[in-house]
Amino acid sequence: MKQTLAVFGSAFNPPSLGHRSVLERLTHYDEVLLLPSYNHAWGKNMLDYSLRCELVSAFIDDISQDNLVLSTLEQDIAVGDEAITTYAVLVELQKRYPNHQITFVVGPDNFLNFGKFFKSKEILSQWQVLACPETLPIRSTLIREALAKNKNISDLTTASVSQLLMTDERYHF
Numbered sequence: 001m002k003q004t005l006a007v008f009g010s011a012f013n014p015p016s017l018g019h020r021s022v023l024e025r026l027t028h029y030d031e032v033l034l035l036p037s038y039n040h041a042w043g044k045n046m047l048d049y050s051l052r053c054e055l056v057s058a059f060i061d062d063i064s065q066d067n068l069v070l071s072t073l074e075q076d077i078a079v080g081d082e083a084i085t086t087y088a089v090l091v092e093l094q095k096r097y098p099n100h101q102i103t104f105v106v107g108p109d110n111f112l113n114f115g116k117f118f119k120s121k122e123i124l125s126q127w128q129v130l131a132c133p134e135t136l137p138i139r140s141t142l143i144r145e146a147l148a149k150n151k152n153i154s155d156l157t158t159a160s161v162s163q164l165l166m167t168d169e170r171y172h173f
Contacts, residue, residue: 004028005100006130007071007093009035009086010107013046013140014165015059016157021136022107023065029103032067033093034060038074039083049075051171055161062158085118090127103128144173 006029010019026032036052046052053070060068074084077092086104093102104127106114111131114120123129143156147165154162165171 002099002101003030003097004103005030005093005097006032006103006105007035007089008032008105008107009037009074009089011046011140012036012052012056012059014052014055014143014157014171015161016138016140016143017136017155018134018138018140019059019107020063020158021134021138022105022132023063023068025132025135026105027065027067029067030100031069032065032105033069033071033073035071035073035089037084038078039081047171047173055164055171058160058164059158062160087117087119087123090123094127101128103130106131107134147173 006026008019008022008026012019012034023032023034034056036049036056037046038049047055053072056070060070073089073092077088078084090102090104104123106129110117111133114129117123138156143153143165146153146156153165156162157165
């Protein structure tokens with residue numbers, strides 16, 4: 001039986017409890033890759049990539065879900081400042097994990113826009129796609145807005161992520 005690999009790409013700008021609510025429903029996969037966007041395909045303004053990777057690592061540690069792994073694949077395959085497409089990510093993952101059944105997990109922001117993804121029909125024909133809306137409607141935008149108003153964010157993300165965002169100037173948006 002093939003190993004199962006779920007791929008959850010997001011800006012993770014920053015990781016939120018909404019992200020966690022999606023991940024909690026992916027425990028049946030052998031491995032779940034958390035894949036921060038390196039260069040966003042739709043030009044989203046984000047914290048520096050390395051800082052978002054640090055936040056995702058802290059997020060994974062806080063959640064303590066055994067199958068979660070930070071993936072820097074997008075950085076690995078980036079060419080200059082070109083956007084990385086989901087299709088390119090999945091093609092590369094299929095090369096790296098040839099014996100795995102790969103499922104692309106679509107969160108709530110991207111579910112309604114999936115038809116706009118580069119080669120969306122090819123993605124649907126070659127890999128499984130799982131639409132997995134959050135069960136807790138807490139988005140990264142809420143965290144950024146609360147931080148801008150110097151409000152407490154401990155109820156919006158995990159403890160370590162909250163601590164980093166509130167105390168380390170490198171993480172200011």
